[in-house]
Amino acid sequence: MLITIDPAAETPLFEQIAASVRSGIMDGSIRAGDRMPTAKVLCASLGVNRNTVLHAYQTLRDEGLLELRRGRGATITARADTLSRLSEAVRELVDRARSVGVPADTLARLIRESYPRDVPAAVPAPGPVPHHEEGEAR
Amino acid sequence: MLITIDPAAETPLFEQIAASVRSGIMDGSIRAGDRMPTAKVLCASLGVNRNTVLHAYQTLRDEGLLELRRGRGATITARADTLSRLSEAVRELVDRARSVGVPADTLARLIRESYPRDVPAAVPAPGPVPHHEEGEAR
DNA sequence: ACCTATTTGTCCGTATGTATG
DNA sequence: CCATACATACGGACAAATAGG
Numbered sequence: 001m002l003i004t005i006d007p008a009a010e011t012p013l014f015e016q017i018a019a020s021v022r023s024g025i026m027d028g029s030i031r032a033g034d035r036m037p038t039a040k041v042l043c044a045s046l047g048v049n050r051n052t053v054l055h056a057y058q059t060l061r062d063e064g065l066l067e068l069r070r071g072r073g074a075t076i077t078a079r080a081d082t083l084s085r086l087s088e089a090v091r092e093l094v095d096r097a098r099s100v101g102v103p104a105d106t107l108a109r110l111i112r113e114s115y116p117r118d119v120p121a122a123v124p125a126p127g128p129v130p131h132h133e134e135g136e137a138r
Numbered sequence: 139m140l141i142t143i144d145p146a147a148e149t150p151l152f153e154q155i156a157a158s159v160r161s162g163i164m165d166g167s168i169r170a171g172d173r174m175p176t177a178k179v180l181c182a183s184l185g186v187n188r189n190t191v192l193h194a195y196q197t198l199r200d201e202g203l204l205e206l207r208r209g210r211g212a213t214i215t216a217r218a219d220t221l222s223r224l225s226e227a228v229r230e231l232v233d234r235a236r237s238v239g240v241p242a243d244t245l246a247r248l249i250r251e252s253y254p255r256d257v258p259a260a261v262p263a264p265g266p267v268p269h270h271e272e273g274e275a276r
Numbered sequence: 277a278c279c280t281a282t283t284t285g286t287c288c289g290t291a292t293g294t295a296t297g
Numbered sequence: 298c299c300a301t302a303c304a305t306a307c308g309g310a311c312a313a314a315t316a317g318g
Binding site: 177178192195206207208210212 | 284
């Protein structure tokens with residue numbers, strides 16, 4: 001497992017760190033039960049402030065991937081393995097989409113529209129509005 | 139097949155029409171070879187300008203979902219069926235993600251990160267990306 | 277071969293709302 | 298507050314391709 005950052009990149013440093021951990025989870029190099037280095041150690045090896053590392057860790061905790069305990073450090077949760085298996089399925093889908101020439105944007109939109117919760121404003125409802133109302137404006 | 143729009147929504151009308159067709163393609167109610175209503179007919183039934191319908195049609199054409207010919211009308215392309223099958227796979231993945239509590243945002247991000255950052259000349263893989271030839275003698 | 281109707285393609289101008297400076 | 302630019306939508310007009318009488 002190797003965490004690297006690029007201080008010149010647009011992405012915030014804490015997000016780069018979090019993304020690095022996520023990608024480690026997805027490719028299987030980080031698994032449930034693994035211990036992340038302490039914030040002190042990691043910030044030293046990355047050359048960033050300790051708060052930046054903590055920010056990244058807390059972000060991952062909010063995503064349910066990391067468990068933080070005072071005096072014990074950071075532990076990867078079981079959810080990481082779940083996400084890892086899911087990302088395998090994602091890879092297969094992406095391969096399939098790419099093979100038929102569907103770009104990432106379209107696929108991401110497909111995902112969103114398949115989620116029942118957030119109804120896309122584009123197709124709000126099967127509401128019957130074939131008629132054009134006139135007297136309604138501002 | 140039913141196309142509806144909501145004049146009060148913030149989404150542009152042409153985009154609503156296009157989204158309605160896409161959604162019809164994805165749920166299987168619109169298939170390859172189907173003929174869309176002419177712009178004249180559709181704009182009358184929706185209560186919008188013909189140019190707005192044409193704008194939506196041309197958007198779908200640019201996405202490869204619709205074939206437009208003067209004097210003949212608008213025909214759904216074979217790509218629509220491809221997209222329909224893909225959206226079925228998307229639904230399955232979304233179900234799986236939802237069952238483990240992964241929100242749409244995370245899944246969409248997973249998709250993006252799984253997409254190969256196709257920088258030119260960085261393809262050592264034997265990936266047979268199907269090149270889509272357009273110029274077809276008729 | 278000619279003509280006509282239909283349908284998309286394309287341009288014009290106008291109006292509106294939004295974002296920007 | 299005003300000016301500008303841009304996207305959206307409308308209404309109209311004509312050109313070009315297609316189909317059929």
